[in-house]
Amino acid sequence: MIKVLIVEDDPMVAQLNKRYVQSVEGFDVLGITSNGDEALGFCKKTEVDLIILDIYMPKTDGISFLKELRKRFMMIDVILVTASRECQNIDAVLKLGAVDYLMKPFGYERLKKSLESYAGRYKLFHDRGMVEQEDLDIITKKYRENNDGGMIKGLHKKTLERIRGLMEGNPGTYFSSEDIARKTALSKVTVRKYLEYLESIGEVKLEVEYGDIGRPSHLYKYFETTC
Known part of the structure; x- marks a missing residue:
């Protein structure tokens, strides 16, 4: 133990x-x-x-x-x-x-x-x-x-860099999976999988917005650093 x-x-x-x-x-x-x-x-x-x-x-x-x-x-x-x-x-x-x-x-x-x-x-x-x-x-x-930075099975480095590059290039901006799918020409399902991975390793911050009607919106923002 x-x-x-x-x-x-x-x-x-x-x-x-x-x-x-x-x-x-x-x-x-x-x-x-x-x-x-x-x-x-x-x-x-x-x-x-x-x-x-x-x-x-x-x-x-x-x-x-x-x-x-x-x-x-x-x-x-x-x-x-x-x-x-x-x-x-x-x-x-x-x-x-x-x-x-x-x-x-x-x-x-x-x-x-x-x-x-x-x-x-x-x-x-x-x-x-x-x-x-x-x-x-x-x-x-x-x-x-x-070995692809220790990514979980089913994720690909080039796709990850595509999504990461978009978010890193827009510091302080919150994106939905739909926003990123539209800008990267990827499916929403694919984008959501990569966003969940980035959130799990602490690279992006997740905010949940609750509206009056319908399902809550999941918004993601890339963490800025002082480097």
Whole structure:
């Protein structure tokens, strides 16, 4: 069982993340702390394999906490789950050894995918004495990039880039699946499938509009970054 600590100052988000994590087979949440100071104290007393960590917190923030962990040679794996889109923050935590970075708001499937990927990595390094190159390729970003970026079966890279390019080129604009289908000459069913994928990995934001009559409208906006 992979032992998890959640470090999040928003109680509702922390409980939601706990339910998400515990729904994935092989993971057990041992505790929740609201800042880096509490998390450091927890890690001193309790063996933890993985930390689900926010950046923006009172007292000791996520980056300072991660630096302190490494200073103390506490090589606990970390997945960042945060609203921060600042390149400097992302670069810092990746250099400090974060195994993944999820931008809020993200879909359950994106977190599940991250945890399942981590479980494969954990099993590889804990259950075997030696590994082969092929084993390492499976858990590296280079492998995922050479295999259509780890996309789910049935999606194609060129179609994804077509939809992504349209949305990325119109920052701040909300699109319906009908809008994108019309502009890309794709079917609404196809577009909806790709939008759901982009939403699940945290690249687009979903807004649901409820009108007086008929079904609610699903609108999608591409996340802008400061890079």
